[in-house]
Amino acid sequence: MGPGGPSGAGAARAVPGALSYDLPGGAGAMVLVPALVFTASWAGWFASADGWGRNWDRATSSGPVFFVFDSLRSWVQYQTQVLGFHSGLEDYHPYMSEPWSWPLLLRPVSFHYPTDLPASACGGGQCSQAVLGVGTPALWYAAALALLGLIAWYVSSRDWRAGAALLGFAAGWLPWFYYAIADNRTMYLFYMIPVVPFMVLALVLMAGLALGKQDAPAPRRAAGAAVVGAFALVVLINFWWLHPVLTAETITHAQWWARMLMSSWVTAAPK
Numbered sequence: 476m477g478p479g480g481p482s483g484a485g486a487a488r489a490v491p492g493a494l495s496y497d498l499p500g501g502a503g504a505m506v507l508v509p510a511l512v513f514t515a516s517w518a519g520w521f522a523s524a525d526g527w528g529r530n531w532d533r534a535t536s537s538g539p540v541f542f543v544f545d546s547l548r549s550w551v552q553y554q555t556q557v558l559g560f561h562s563g564l565e566d567y568h569p570y571m572s573e574p575w576s577w578p579l580l581l582r583p584v585s586f587h588y589p590t591d592l593p594a595s596a597c598g599g600g601q602c603s604q605a606v607l608g609v610g611t612p613a614l615w616y617a618a619a620l621a622l623l624g625l626i627a628w629y630v631s632s633r634d635w636r637a638g639a640a641l642l643g644f645a646a647g648w649l650p651w652f653y654y655a656i657a658d659n660r661t662m663y664l665f666y667m668i669p670v671v672p673f674m675v676l677a678l679v680l681m682a683g684l685a686l687g688k689q690d691a692p693a694p695r696r697a698a699g700a701a702v703v704g705a706f707a708l709v710v711l712i713n714f715w716w717l718h719p720v721l722t723a724e725t726i727t728h729a730q731w732w733a734r735m736l737m738s739s740w741v742t743a744a745p746k
Contacts, residue, residue, distance in 0.1 A: 521546055528553040564661045574651035577667045578619045581739050583609035584663050587723055596725045603731035605720045608665050612736060613713040617706065618674035621681040628684075636680055643673040682706075 520526040531549040572582035587606035596602045622644060629637040647670035654660040686699040719726050720734045735741050 517550065521550070528556070561660075565659050566661055568661055568663075570663060571661050572664055573655050574648065574662060574666070575655075577648070577664050578615060580609055580612055580615055580664070581737065582664060583607050583740055584665060585741075592725065597727045601728035602725055603720075603728045604723050604725045605731060606723045607717075607720045607740065608663075609717070609721075609740070610667075610671070611710060611714045611717065613706075613710045614678070615674070617710075618678050621677040622674070624681050624684075625677050628680075640673050640676045640680060644670050644677070647673065 520529065523529065528549055529546075531552050570582060570584040576582060584607070585605065586608055587604070589604055592602040592604055594600055594602060596604075622641065625637040625641050628634055629641060648667065651660075651662060651666060655662060682703045685702050687695045691699075717734055718724070720731060
């Protein structure tokens with residue numbers, strides 16, 4: 476193109492075009508919307524006077540404006556305390572784990588496991604009731620392979636879709652390595668929750684490759700659809716199997732034990 480002509484996607488110059496077209500939408504989608512959603516998730520805390528730290532900022536003034544201002548100050552103080560507490564947390568916890576072990580689900584967190592259930596609760600014998608903070612293994616292990624596949628895909632073709640999914644996953648996972656190594660932070664498997672959408676996205680992208688292009692021969696598309704459908708069914712069955720220990724369903728001890736796929740899910744972690 477000549478001087479002043481479009482150099483890509485209708486923009487005369489790449490950088491000014493990105494700043495004028497992409498930055499506003501990107502800032503709204505990646506900054507403003509998450510901030511609003513996060514704040515809205517605290518609606519119950521704002522609406523109640525009994526929340527922890529709810530009345531930290533007690534102003535002598537009155538009126539709705541001061542009420543809103545004081546509530547926001549109390550909320551910001553709460554977030555600051557949470558950040559300060561976790562930033563300096565180094566105490567041992569039996570369910571702590573290191574970030575490099577998270578994709579393999581080696582050490583989930585047991586949130587609930589009462590030891591005083593009567594035998595009548597599950598029809599006789601020893602009963603169990605658990606809430607285990609663990610992902611669906613079929614999905615997580617397949618996602619780990621899919622992420623490796625995306626690395627190969629991006630290296631070979633520089634496809635932006637593979638790069639975007641990898642960047643999102645890396646941004647939410649790799650920074651924890653620093654805190655584990657440099658600060659010896661106490662961390663848990665559920666820190667991986669923000670990157671789970673990128674794990675699923677990696678699976679979706681690889682499923683697209685398995686399905687083949689739209690104009691691929693019918694047998695090729697049918698075979699790809701069969702593979703993807705079978706995998707989705709395996710994930711659903713795996714989730715259904717684990718569901719009782721994710722939702723505190725009362726089951727026999729044998730049924731609970733059968734769902735503990737690794738000894739590290741139940742044994743104490745080394746100090």
